[in-house]
Amino acid sequence: MKKRILIVDDSPTVLMLHKMILQEEGYDVVSAKNGREALDVASRERPDAILLDLVMPGMDGLAALAALRARTETAKTPVVVVTTRSEERFATEAVAAGCDAYLLKPFERSDLSATLGALLGIGGDA
Amino acid sequence: MNSREAETLPPPSRDNLAARLDETAAALEHARRKRDEVECEHNTLMNLVVIMRGLHETLDPDVVSEVVRDVIVNLVGCEEVAFYAPASDVEGTLARRWEVGGVGPERIASSSDLGHLLTSPTPHVIHRESIATRPRDQPSAVIPMWVEGHHMGSIVLFGLLPQRPRYERLDREIFDVLSVHGAIALYSAALHGRFSARAPDAGRP
Numbered sequence A: 001m002k003k004r005i006l007i008v009d010d011s012p013t014v015l016m017l018h019k020m021i022l023q024e025e026g027y028d029v030v031s032a033k034n035g036r037e038a039l040d041v042a043s044r045e046r047p048d049a050i051l052l053d054l055v056m057p058g059m060d061g062l063a064a065l066a067a068l069r070a071r072t073e074t075a076k077t078p079v080v081v082v083t084t085r086s087e088e089r090f091a092t093e094a095v096a097a098g099c100d101a102y103l104l105k106p107f108e109r110s111d112l113s114a115t116l117g118a119l120l121g122i123g124g125d126a
Numbered sequence B: 001m002n003s004r005e006a007e008t009l010p011p012p013s014r015d016n017l018a019a020r021l022d023e024t025a026a027a028l029e030h031a032r033r034k035r036d037e038v039e040c041e042h043n044t045l046m047n048l049v050v051i052m053r054g055l056h057e058t059l060d061p062d063v064v065s066e067v068v069r070d071v072i073v074n075l076v077g078c079e080e081v082a083f084y085a086p087a088s089d090v091e092g093t094l095a096r097r098w099e100v101g102g103v104g105p106e107r108i109a110s111s112s113d114l115g116h117l118l119t120s121p122t123p124h125v126i127h128r129e130s131i132a133t134r135p136r137d138q139p140s141a142v143i144p145m146w147v148e149g150h151h152m153g154s155i156v157l158f159g160l161l162p163q164r165p166r167y168e169r170l171d172r173e174i175f176d177v178l179s180v181h182g183a184i185a186l187y188s189a190a191l192h193g194r195f196s197a198r199a200p201d202a203g204r205p
Helices: A012-024 A035-045 A061-070 A088-097 A109-120 B003-007 B011-056 B061-076 B113-119 B169-198
Strands: A004-008 A028-032 A049-052 A079-083 A101-104 B081-086 B093-100 B107-109 B141-147 B150-157
Touching (some): A012 A028, A049 A109, A079 A088, B011 B061, B011 B169, B061 B081, B061 B150, B093 B113, B113 B141, B113 B150
Parallel strands (some): A004 A049
């Protein structure tokens, strides 16, 4: 069965690109444009992993991450923070809030594949 | 044959085997490099397809501008960017239409050095190495957008994010696509706007 990934990003360009990459690698992909929408989609779709942008309008990535961790159904879902923010404080806060990996945008496709593969315990395609 | 068996062979055969091993290792390395090249090319094409879809799936000039901003920030990794278009009120100047990161002067004279770059027909990467060390007010790249002799505007990039020390090949490919397809998308949106204003119902399918 295909692994399902939830992509959360307010950038339509990033959503489209990451969706294409992950679908090509055999993942089932669902998406959300902000933190609030992410919580709804995560509850409904039960993703195997979540790619979460930090800076978003409305509920931002850190608030969404805290909310995801507070919910029983997503408390242990692997979350990869995907952001342009390279400042150490953002990474520290994200780790404290419970993220499993931190990827800086723009990144190589192979970095995304390797990170997800490691978190989901799969070597190649999903 | 395993390596221990190979060691018991008479010298000529061992030499042959060693040579074949070297050939195989070289072929493997060549295949790895080829695979990396193909993956890189594939990644580039995927980025360009996404950009073109974003630019051409709208006839709203504001949405085209949003796509351009989005691409520059998220795919190039630049959060200091401004967009200039020929000013309608003062001839010979370019006016800033939007910016990210509070950069760029409000107006640029077309006759200035920067003005020449902004109105030239092709993208320019001004700083090829160590972008972070350039003066903060100096652009690192310029992407003019022309279509059929019409200058639709120019994107001016200043600093890159700390994780991006310099422009790579993919960035230059993105600049070329934005230069050509961004111009076409802005031109189409402007035409559509004028056409819709004159005949509001005529454009509907």
